[in-house]
Amino acid sequence: MIRTRYAPSPTGFMHVGNLRTALYAYLIAKHGNGKFLLRIEDTDSKRYVEGALEAIYHSLILAGLTYDEGPDKDGGFGPYVQSQRLPIYKRYAEELVAKGEAYYCFCQKEDHVNEEEEEEEVPFVPERNICRLLSPQEAQARLADGEPAVIRQRIPDTGMTTYHDHILGDISFENALLDEQVLLKSDGYPTYNFANVIDDHLMQITHVVRGQEYISSTPKYSLLYQAFGWQSPVLVHCPLIVNEDGTKMSKRKGAPTLEQMVEMGFLPAAIVNYVSLLGWNPGTTQEIFTLEELVQVFNVDRINKSPAGFSMEKLTWMNGEHIRRLSPEAFHELALSWYPDSLKKLKFDLEKISRLIQVRTERLSDIRTMIGFLAELPEYEPSVFVNDKSKSTLESSRKILQKTIPLLEALEPWTNEAIFTCLKTFAIENGFKVGTVMWPIRTACSGLEATPGGATELADLLGKEETLKRLRLGLAKLQ
């Protein structure tokens, strides 16, 4: 039974990197009919961020990554919140001490003053402090005195530690260069480095999915697994997601969160789709996938090694693809909340508008600007009436408006078809290209060089009265 987990810490929101890690974990589990679990890694109370937990739940729902086990869904491996598992970590840490694989350390916490650039480059020396030499009796005595202590992992002085990563292969480190990291802090909380090993084992996680930034701490985890005599899960270190210029994508450098991207007008399904292809490919030329399809075709073996650059442009295109694949009804429902109130107040046929703009919408946020002219005709210069391609000039436009306004005044019923037939007939009878006739109508209706929908569609949308009003106004500009 495959079991994977998404293990965020409640210190921030879900940005694209986290999302992809969660997605891959989800896909690995679901592709193999396994279980996907959510575990909260809140082992650093100082870094807790208000609202982060809610954001995590909300983001998972948005993305459609439903977990089988989690804080609110017990699957028999709980609790799924690390701060509620403190006694467990303590017990295992002490077991390690008893085995000689860890030791009590009474050294004072070093102040990690994050000096700026000025700090000269002092070569890093792995942690090998004197406490590792303390005899168990001495340690116990000092403990009994109430001296504060942490538990550190004991690392062999010699030898190499090699682990196997499923996509990177074997990776080796010299033990002497590994630091004897803290397992249990003086406040009784475990460090992430310890808790993740304990929990992954206890929760029977089969595949650990995480970013490549963990590559260099993984040998220490391997040593921990060995110390306990446990089998290591399959390790899957995903390539980093970077900015297009190759620099690391971090929250500092504007990595958007899932929720922010949704606010920007992206569909969660498109974001998930796009992110799935950052460091993975299906081996076919298909690029547009639903979550369900991804579950079908996902294969860990096809995850890449090299970092992937996040491209807003391609995401935008993909979002457009997803929008176009929506049923008109589904699109309309989504579009509704993006229509400005000014438009809703007027009696526009919003469904008709939706049908017109669906194919032209790349982001839902485009909607506002695309249809603003409907509620209010923008200011425009007569020069908009001039267009080479449709052979429109100021004179032709004036002439056409003059002659078509009466025709349209008399037109009944006011439908797209009727308006189109009327104008096309006019064009043929007067020796105009259809485009030449349509251009001034469309222009007068919108004041714009480009609009979602053609002349007759706009006229239909605006209604007879408003259309004629705008047509006359356009004519006035030309006289």
Add this chain to the structure above:
RNA sequence: GCCCCCAUCGUCUAGUGGCCCAGGACGCGGCCCUCUCAAGGCCAAAACCGGGAUUCGAAUUCCCGUGGGGGCACCA
């Protein structure tokens, strides 16, 4: 500074020794379609980091450079 990872069009990528004078996608340019703009269709430009080695043959294997990235906390 030390350790580790990575390296194909601007970007995402295919490619696991001959099918590759390197394929697809985004973006860019052009054409077609067309009641404007989109969408759609067609076409074009655009890459194997460098040097050695192995081999009849290397984008694909191995070394060495170079470049980029990551890590080095009582953070995750």
